[in-house]
Amino acid sequence: MCSIVIAVYFLLLPPQALSLWACTRSCPPSCTCTQEKSCSVLCDHVSMMDLPKEFPCEASSINLDKNSLKFLSERAFGTLPSLKTLSLDHNNISFITPGAFKGLPNLVELKMAHNEYIRYLHTRTFTALKRLVRLDISDCNLFNLPDRIFLEQIALKELLCFQNNFRRITGAIRGMENLTHVYLERNKIEAVAYNSLLGLCNLKYLNLQENRINVIHDEAFKDLVRLENFYLNDNLLVDLPQQAFKGLSNLKMLNLGGNLMTNVSRTWFSDLVELEVLYLDRNRLSYIEDGTFENLTSLITLHLNSNNLTSLPFSVFQPIYFIGRLYLFRNPWECTCDLEWLKEWMESYKLVRDIPCASPSSVAGLDLSEVVYVHLNGTCLDPPELNLTTSLPDYPTMENKFNSLISKLLQQELMDEMVNATDGLRNGTQQDSAESQVSSGHGLFCAAQTVFFLVFLFQAQIDCINAT
Ligand SMILES: *[C@@H]1O[C@H](CO)[C@@H](O)[C@H](O)[C@H]1NC(C)=O
Ligand SMILES: *[C@@H]1O[C@H](CO)[C@@H](O)[C@H](O)[C@H]1NC(C)=O
Ligand SMILES: *[C@@H]1O[C@H](CO)[C@@H](O)[C@H](O)[C@H]1NC(C)=O
Ligand SMILES: *[C@@H]1O[C@H](CO)[C@@H](O)[C@H](O)[C@H]1NC(C)=O
Ligand SMILES: *[C@@H]1O[C@H](CO)[C@@H](O)[C@H](O)[C@H]1NC(C)=O
Ligand SMILES: *[C@@H]1O[C@H](CO)[C@@H](O)[C@H](O)[C@H]1NC(C)=O
Ligand SMILES: *[C@@H]1O[C@H](CO)[C@@H](O)[C@H](O)[C@H]1NC(C)=O
Ligand SMILES: *[C@@H]1O[C@H](CO)[C@@H](O)[C@H](O)[C@H]1NC(C)=O
Numbered sequence: 001m002c003s004i005v006i007a008v009y010f011l012l013l014p015p016q017a018l019s020l021w022a023c024t025r026s027c028p029p030s031c032t033c034t035q036e037k038s039c040s041v042l043c044d045h046v047s048m049m050d051l052p053k054e055f056p057c058e059a060s061s062i063n064l065d066k067n068s069l070k071f072l073s074e075r076a077f078g079t080l081p082s083l084k085t086l087s088l089d090h091n092n093i094s095f096i097t098p099g100a101f102k103g104l105p106n107l108v109e110l111k112m113a114h115n116e117y118i119r120y121l122h123t124r125t126f127t128a129l130k131r132l133v134r135l136d137i138s139d140c141n142l143f144n145l146p147d148r149i150f151l152e153q154i155a156l157k158e159l160l161c162f163q164n165n166f167r168r169i170t171g172a173i174r175g176m177e178n179l180t181h182v183y184l185e186r187n188k189i190e191a192v193a194y195n196s197l198l199g200l201c202n203l204k205y206l207n208l209q210e211n212r213i214n215v216i217h218d219e220a221f222k223d224l225v226r227l228e229n230f231y232l233n234d235n236l237l238v239d240l241p242q243q244a245f246k247g248l249s250n251l252k253m254l255n256l257g258g259n260l261m262t263n264v265s266r267t268w269f270s271d272l273v274e275l276e277v278l279y280l281d282r283n284r285l286s287y288i289e290d291g292t293f294e295n296l297t298s299l300i301t302l303h304l305n306s307n308n309l310t311s312l313p314f315s316v317f318q319p320i321y322f323i324g325r326l327y328l329f330r331n332p333w334e335c336t337c338d339l340e341w342l343k344e345w346m347e348s349y350k351l352v353r354d355i356p357c358a359s360p361s362s363v364a365g366l367d368l369s370e371v372v373y374v375h376l377n378g379t380c381l382d383p384p385e386l387n388l389t390t391s392l393p394d395y396p397t398m399e400n401k402f403n404s405l406i407s408k409l410l411q412q413e414l415m416d417e418m419v420n421a422t423d424g425l426r427n428g429t430q431q432d433s434a435e436s437q438v439s440s441g442h443g444l445f446c447a448a449q450t451v452f453f454l455v456f457l458f459q460a461q462i463d464c465i466n467a468t
């Protein structure tokens with residue numbers, strides 16, 4: 001089979017090309033060649049400045065990584081019908097002659113990443129690579145790709161183009177229905193236009209993270225019906241189109257973290273019935289519309305940490321069968337009775353923790369799990385706003401915490417007395433009152449312990465000041 005292919009190629013070549021480019025049986029100088037089932041030619045890291053004149057005819061892979069190659073001429077590798085993988089990572093290639101890879105009809109994988117002087121590729125760079133499945137041109141300082149550069153690469157599945165200087169999604173990938181993985185992270189892309197991703201109906205993985213995307217057009221993702229993993233994090237998105245992810249019913253992971261969004265709209269995630277992981281962390285979210293997560297029936301993990309959320313209405317999580325992991329830290333939580341459901345949920349499922357309260361002041365600095373909600377007559381009473389924190393500016397942190405704990409304790413006792421006093425009035429809410437007694441009793445004990453500890457610390461500090 002192999003020799004037939006070689007014969008055909010030799011017949012097609014002009015005689016002078018034959019003498020120049022005929023492959024050899026010997027291993028090129030400064031390379032090592034394995035002679036097992038498939039011949040691998042290893043020439044990496046040998047300070048090579050120019051390509052060897054010939055490679056072994058039966059070579060199936062060639063590794064030329066980490067050399068100082070600068071230039072690829074036409075048919076730079078001769079005729080190697082068995083070659084499947086070619087790696088040129090970490091060289092100093094600055095010019096590739098159109099047709100440089102002619103003579104490699106069965107090449108499946110081409111790696112040219114980290115050649116920081118390439119900048120530009122000619123439309124005919126990859127001519128004759130009809131079987132190419134995987135191409136890596138990451139970190140090559142490319143500014144764009146010609147629209148028709150992949151005309152012959154109909155089998156291409158994976159395109160790695162991260163860490164270049166693209167300012168838009170290259171038109172070269174439009175309509176490439178066989179692409180499954182596209183890596184465009186760490187470029188300078190500013191927008192996703194309605195036609196940028198047209199026809200990519202087999203795409204499973206799309207990485208656009210760490211670009212400068214601030215606009216996404218309506219229906220920009222509409223053809224990505226098989227998409228499973230989608231990275232849009234660390235861009236400049238303030239808002240998304242109402243139906244941004246419409247039809248992406250196979251999406252499993254969506255990362256929208258590290259953007260500038262303030263609101264989450266209930267229409268965004270309507271169709272994402274397979275979504276398991278959703279990142280909305282590191283935005284400026286202060287408002288999540290009711291029902292936003294309603295159709296995310298496969299959700300396992302939701303990241304909402306590092307936002308500007310003060311409250312999280314229970315209705316956001318309707319229906320209640322979401323019992324996955326919830327990340328809520330680094331938000332200015334307002335631990336009023338509106339969050340009581342979350343505290344209970346925290347205790348029942350143990351899947352969420354670390355919810356620091358920013359207000360009301362009587363509980364500021366506490367974790368939601370430490371806040372004791374007092375019930376009077378079956379109604380939850382918000383922890384009060386206090387005004388005791390203006391004295392002693394020398395020890396602000398200590399003072400605040402100390403005061404808030406003291407007042408919490410005082411408030412607790414007050415409430416307990418009130419509960420006791422109104423016990424006689426309770427008729428139908430016996431169970432309620434029993435529960436609130438248990439939980440407030442526990443809270444009282446913890447708070448008392450903490451206060452004792454803080455008084456001890458405080459006393460130690462005063463002793464210290466007195467001693468000096
Ligand atoms: C790499 O190529 C560039 C431009 O062709 C040249 O300026 C630079 O000196 C080269 N670097 C090395 C290490 O050869
Ligand atoms: C996708 O691959 C198939 C089979 O290799 C091929 O027939 C088809 O033309 C390719 N599609 C595109 C758009 O290149
Ligand atoms: C976010 O929601 C709030 C409250 O509904 C609204 O006032 C505000 O205009 C919204 N902001 C954006 C950017 O949609
Ligand atoms: C959830 O899906 C149903 C049925 O497809 C739809 O009618 C509803 O509007 C969706 N909910 C949201 C919040 O989009
Ligand atoms: C957080 O939200 C408040 C209002 O709820 C607003 O005043 C403030 O500017 C927001 N902070 C950020 C960083 O967006
Ligand atoms: C408790 O509820 C009853 C009836 O609902 C009401 O009459 C009473 O004033 C309430 N007590 C307090 C302290 O709010
Ligand atoms: C706290 O004190 C400030 C001034 O000392 C006052 O303006 C504010 O209304 C007080 N807040 C409450 C909740 O009493
Ligand atoms: C409230 O009543 C319970 C028993 O009914 C008692 O143990 C507790 O000390 C009372 N609390 C206060 C603050 O009086």
Ligand SMILES: *[C@@H]1O[C@H](CO)[C@@H](O)[C@H](O)[C@H]1NC(C)=O
Pocket residue numbers: 425426427428
């Ligand atoms: C409790 O029950 C008594 C008699 O059963 C009734 O007179 C009283 O109004 C009830 N109190 C409340 C708060 O429902």
